[in-house]
Amino acid sequence: MSTFAAEARSWLQTAVLSSEETLVKSEPFNFMVSRGTLPRDVMPSLLADFPKLKGAGYLPYESRECGDSVNALIARMTEPEFADALGDRLGIDRLSQYPTYVSISRRLKKRHGNIHTDGKSKIATALLYLNDDWEQTSDGCLRFLHSISDYEATVIPEIQPVYGTLAAFKRADNSYHGHLPFEGERRVIQIAWLVSAKDKDRKAKRGRLAHKLKQFQNWLGEKFRRTAKA
Numbered sequence: 001m002s003t004f005a006a007e008a009r010s011w012l013q014t015a016v017l018s019s020e021e022t023l024v025k026s027e028p029f030n031f032m033v034s035r036g037t038l039p040r041d042v043m044p045s046l047l048a049d050f051p052k053l054k055g056a057g058y059l060p061y062e063s064r065e066c067g068d069s070v071n072a073l074i075a076r077m078t079e080p081e082f083a084d085a086l087g088d089r090l091g092i093d094r095l096s097q098y099p100t101y102v103s104i105s106r107r108l109k110k111r112h113g114n115i116h117t118d119g120k121s122k123i124a125t126a127l128l129y130l131n132d133d134w135e136q137t138s139d140g141c142l143r144f145l146h147s148i149s150d151y152e153a154t155v156i157p158e159i160q161p162v163y164g165t166l167a168a169f170k171r172a173d174n175s176y177h178g179h180l181p182f183e184g185e186r187r188v189i190q191i192a193w194l195v196s197a198k199d200k201d202r203k204a205k206r207g208r209l210a211h212k213l214k215q216f217q218n219w220l221g222e223k224f225r226r227t228a229k230a
Contacts, residue, residue: 002054002106003068004045004068004069004071005072005075007072008072008073008075008076009076009079010074011038011039011042011069011073011076012037012054012073012081012082015083016036016037016086017032017034017085017086017088017089017215018032018085018089019034020037020051020090021034022034022154023091023147024089025144025155026091026158026159028146028155028174029144029169029170029172029175030090030092030169030170030172031090031144031157031165031167031168031169031170031172031175032089032166032167032168032169033156033167034091034165034166034167035162035164035165035166036164036165037128037164037166038163039166040163040164042069043130043132045067045071045162046073046130046164047067047130047132047187048069048072049066049067049068049069049070049071050066050067050070050104050106050130051065051066051104051164051189052065052106052107053105053106055095055107056105056107056108056109056112056192057105057107057108057109057112058104058105058148059103059105059222060101060103060191061102061103061104061219065093066104066218070189073128073189074102074189074191075092077126077189078100078102078130078191078220079096080096081096083096083100083193084096084112086126087122087170087193089168090124090168090169090170090220091170092123092124092149092170095123095124095193096117096198098123098193098194098195099193099194100191100192100193100194100195101191101192101194102189102190102191103190104183104188104189104190105136105186105187105188105190106186106187107184107185107186108140108182108183108184108186109129109183110131110181110182110183111181112181112182113140113146113178113179113180113181113182114178115149115151115176115177115178116147116148116170116176116178117148117172117173117174117175117176117177117190118175120170120171120195121194121195121196122171122192122193122194122195123169123170123171123185123193123195124168124169124171124175124193124196125133125168125169125190125191125192125193126166126167126168126190126191126192127142127163127167127188127189127190127199128165128166128169128188128189128190128191129161129162129165129166129186129187129188130163130164130165130187131161131162131163131185131186131187131188132149132163133162134160134161134162135229137182138158138180138184139179139180139182140179140184140186141158141159141160141161141179141180142159142161142177142178142179143158143159143166143177143178143179143180144156144159144169144175144176144177145176145177145178147178148176150181151178158176158179161186161187161188167227186225193211197222198220224229
């Protein structure tokens with residue numbers, strides 16, 4: 001991993017967060033969107049090293065499930081330098097002082113994407129998308145919203161989850177976001193900065209339990225399918 005670790009800073013530079021192309025808004029809540037944050041020549045390694053998760057939704061990050069390039073990218077996203085630069089764009093002083101919780105999603109089911117604000121244990125959230133392409137559909141495209149009950153009340157045009165797009169926001173009581181139902185592959189790394197280490201431990205325990213339950217459900221489903229074919 002040492003080679004990738006040394007290169008990851010050049011892949012994801014703090015300068016991109018302050019470039020003119022990066023969209024930064026403070027109303028109705030603080031958020032930013034930056035596209036093309038990663039070089040295209042790194043994409044084959046990142047796609048190959050992305051974990052082959054069987055469960056749907058966001059699952060806790062496990063370094064042993066990922067290849068070197070993905071581990072290096074996550075390490076870069078959680079470095080104090082990058083966190084503080086991101087926090088500056090979101091109006092958060094020294095974002096790096098808060099503990100991080102990393103989760104990864106490879107697939108979604110249609111039940112995912114309901115409009116929500118995130119819980120009060122979160123300070124901020126960053127989403128880095130790693131999909132080579134996206135169909136000409138609104139399904140699965142992130143929306144920042146004015147309302148918790150209206151997917152059409154968009155603050156800005158919806159954000160396609162394509163390779164190198166980074167979206168981040170400061171959690172607030174009105175930080176509404178979600179996406180239209182989508183089922184299929186949608187690769188994304190999520191970094192959450194939390195209020196306390198206690199919140200991180202709680203989320204980690206809950207995430208590990210959810211992961212085990214999904215693994216058991218997948219095993220059970222596969223067993224039933226084999227039995228039905230016998």
